[in-house]
Amino acid sequence: MSSLRSVLRVLRPVALAALAAAFLVVPRIVPVYFVHLLILTLVYGTMAMSLDLLMGYTGLVSFGHAAYFGVGGYTVGILALRYGLPTLAAGVGGVLVAFVQALLFGLVALRATAVYFLIITLALGMATWGLAYRWVSLTGGDNGLAGIPPPEVGLPWSLSDPTNLYYLILGVVVLAALVLYRFVRSPFGLSLRGIRESESRMRVLGYNTWAHKYVAFVVAGTFSGLGGVLYVFYNGFVSPADVHLTGSAEAVLMVLLGGSGTLFGPVIGAGVVVFLRNLVSAYTHRWLLILGLVYVLTVLYAPRGILGAAQELWRRLERAVVREAEPRAEVRPIEEVAPQQNPTGGEESV
Amino acid sequence: MEFWVGQTLNGLSFGALLFLLASGLSLMFGLMRIVNIAIGSYYLIGAYVALSALKFSGQLGLALLGAVAAVALIGVGMQRFLLARFHAEPQPQVLLTMGAAFMFADIALWLWGGDPQRLPTPRMVAFSVEIGPSVFPAYRLVVIAVGVLVYLFLWLIQERTRLGAIVRAAVDDQEMARGLGINVGRILTAMFAVGAGLAALAGVVGGPFLGVYPGADFEVIPLAFAVVIIGGLGSLHGALAGSLLVGLVDNFGKALFPELSYFTLFLPMALVLAIRPTGLFGKG
Numbered sequence: 001m002s003s004l005r006s007v008l009r010v011l012r013p014v015a016l017a018a019l020a021a022a023f024l025v026v027p028r029i030v031p032v033y034f035v036h037l038l039i040l041t042l043v044y045g046t047m048a049m050s051l052d053l054l055m056g057y058t059g060l061v062s063f064g065h066a067a068y069f070g071v072g073g074y075t076v077g078i079l080a081l082r083y084g085l086p087t088l089a090a091g092v093g094g095v096l097v098a099f100v101q102a103l104l105f106g107l108v109a110l111r112a113t114a115v116y117f118l119i120i121t122l123a124l125g126m127a128t129w130g131l132a133y134r135w136v137s138l139t140g141g142d143n144g145l146a147g148i149p150p151p152e153v154g155l156p157w158s159l160s161d162p163t164n165l166y167y168l169i170l171g172v173v174v175l176a177a178l179v180l181y182r183f184v185r186s187p188f189g190l191s192l193r194g195i196r197e198s199e200s201r202m203r204v205l206g207y208n209t210w211a212h213k214y215v216a217f218v219v220a221g222t223f224s225g226l227g228g229v230l231y232v233f234y235n236g237f238v239s240p241a242d243v244h245l246t247g248s249a250e251a252v253l254m255v256l257l258g259g260s261g262t263l264f265g266p267v268i269g270a271g272v273v274v275f276l277r278n279l280v281s282a283y284t285h286r287w288l289l290i291l292g293l294v295y296v297l298t299v300l301y302a303p304r305g306i307l308g309a310a311q312e313l314w315r316r317l318e319r320a321v322v323r324e325a326e327p328r329a330e331v332r333p334i335e336e337v338a339p340q341q342n343p344t345g346g347e348e349s350v
Numbered sequence: 351m352e353f354w355v356g357q358t359l360n361g362l363s364f365g366a367l368l369f370l371l372a373s374g375l376s377l378m379f380g381l382m383r384i385v386n387i388a389i390g391s392y393y394l395i396g397a398y399v400a401l402s403a404l405k406f407s408g409q410l411g412l413a414l415l416g417a418v419a420a421v422a423l424i425g426v427g428m429q430r431f432l433l434a435r436f437h438a439e440p441q442p443q444v445l446l447t448m449g450a451a452f453m454f455a456d457i458a459l460w461l462w463g464g465d466p467q468r469l470p471t472p473r474m475v476a477f478s479v480e481i482g483p484s485v486f487p488a489y490r491l492v493v494i495a496v497g498v499l500v501y502l503f504l505w506l507i508q509e510r511t512r513l514g515a516i517v518r519a520a521v522d523d524q525e526m527a528r529g530l531g532i533n534v535g536r537i538l539t540a541m542f543a544v545g546a547g548l549a550a551l552a553g554v555v556g557g558p559f560l561g562v563y564p565g566a567d568f569e570v571i572p573l574a575f576a577v578v579i580i581g582g583l584g585s586l587h588g589a590l591a592g593s594l595l596v597g598l599v600d601n602f603g604k605a606l607f608p609e610l611s612y613f614t615l616f617l618p619m620a621l622v623l624a625i626r627p628t629g630l631f632g633k634g
Contacts, residue, residue: 130612295449
């Protein structure tokens, strides 16, 4: 029986390694169209991961997360096109402006909680969309900004080749994912989960819950901005559609599909949305209808998402294995066994 | 002077329109704690149904009634079949209404096409009036009147009738109201129908001067939300105060800073939230 247990223990890193290998090798062997979809998965995945920081870990559903994505992208476009800034400077500028935007919006949005927070972020997101749409002299209005040059960071490989750009973006996204992972695993991340479970209790324990939420909000906005920066470097084009409520709602769907509170799940969710959208648009123009339908079906039938469901399955499997191993523990006095009988207690579900 | 009078009246008429939307939103929220993102879809579909009904019957009054009834029915369907199973769980409810809003947007595009259309101004009020130095379309005054009438009507029902008392009882304490033999479920559904109907009314009333086009649904949502953020969810007075403020700010924003127009809402919202996080008339 313990062999099964060790198989399970080995399986997780193997799966992770296989995933990493797939991300590294697949672009070499698939058509360039799929590389395109993979890049989109990575950039939207960055936005979705950052949103999960709010949705999954802090319990704040934001319906305006595309605003930071769009502002990051627009800033790159404006800096590169109008001021001729080099890639790195424009990129850093994009992330910085999204950071400042999140600093500002956070002050407003976090005045409220729960449903109020949701509608305020939605209104702020659409206000940003209005800015992109109407501030024609800066943003090009409905036409957007076209012809943003591909990144040039002094590498020997040409980054106008999508596969090379893919690896650069993959590197940045993996780095961002690691930072976010450290963030949610840190004591600070734990305190965020505490706030999600019971804000009043955390406050009584002496935590400044507002400040914690504010930091989470700003970090989430900044990383969404990073996603937008990468997106525009790849896409060469940014338009109000990238800031629209549809984008924010897609981000929420990515988190839901992937499983909120799993950090990497939303990247899978992003992949599902990106691939689904391209699959659907090959046959019909009814993407919004499908998007709405997926939304409704997910809420009704898969509220914990793909990775959430997988984790649940994993936990059950583990429990089954532990239970099979249990008989050996029978001879021990009950007091010693008791703490072990509940290996998947509160700690993991937090 | 002419500018200020004209723009103020424009702002007030737009505010009256927003009031219809926001009071609908508030009604639904007051009883069910549902923030209905599909309110913009009710607005747009209301206007589209009125367009079709007008083409079919030639009667503006009939078109108005048809639109309100059809959308009220849609609202009831959503409440019964989608939202009722997530009682007191705001997050899935909001997500469901978001999904529904996307589906409605696409279905409307499918049925009525992508070209911008316009409802005709009723012939009776298709003239201009002079107010001081400025000339003003009479229809805008009608819109203001509709807003005022609906406000008075809702206020009277809420404060002065038995039905209003029952609704208030259900808002304050659902369990107790149930215990007193009030059929709370039926009241919830009825309020949802009224809220959706009000949004459809807004679509029909706004059709002649705002136009009917795809995307209008998502454009009015943030405005309606700004109203309830400023006024406070679930409060009729709040919806009125918020709509007037948002209507005026949006209108002067468009006139004075056309490039920042949509964004000008940000300022009053931030100010109100800084002072009162639950809005001017919100109950926390």
